[in-house]
Amino acid sequence: MIREKLNEFYKVVFEPELIDEIVEVGSLKKIKENELLLDIGDNFNRIPLMLNGAIKISREINNGDEIVLYFLERGDTCTISFGSGLNASKSKVRGVAEKDSEVIFIPVEKLEDWMVKYKSWRDFVIDSYNIRLNEMLEAIDTLAFMKMDQRLYKYLTDKVKIMRETTLKTTHQEIAIDLNTSRVVVSRLLKQLENQSKIKLFRNRIEVLEY
DNA sequence: ACATTAAGTGATT
């Protein structure tokens, strides 16, 4: 079961021996939409390898202010977990399933092992770090330099790519939380986008026309 | 029919 799933996406990435090991120690988990995978402060004793679906990674500061950083998709792993896996530190981010997803959990003890044993694993981890760093930089740019209207539009188009659907099932309030702004602002800016024929608005639903 | 939740809007800071 795990082997088939693994072969779907990781056959070309990992050498066969590594696949064997993952099959041995990994556990497949199906995650339902909106399920909390990892919360801030959680210890991780295992790291997820995404098979399909999407996980939203966000950050929260004390008072409840939240901001979305990026999404994990097939082939991704939560690299932030890696760095501190060995010193058993706590998560600084939150991961919530954006849609039904499947992941393989791998116990952290194996990570170090595999780093020395398998080149493909090293490459995977390094690549993955790189991708994550770039996404983080993009998130910083977005936050620092983009105005709310641009951020909103980026949010919508990004989400279309991730969900692979042009119709997003969400509310203005939820978007406001993800962007750490107010519902009223989101409603107004969405209206503008609609007037520019970039989107179409419905209750609990937004159709993205241009992306 | 009524209550609840989502979305729209003018005015103010």
Next chain:
DNA sequence: AATCACTTAATGT
């Protein structure tokens, strides 16, 4: 861009 205060619209019970 945020907040308030209010309206209108859609949906659930």
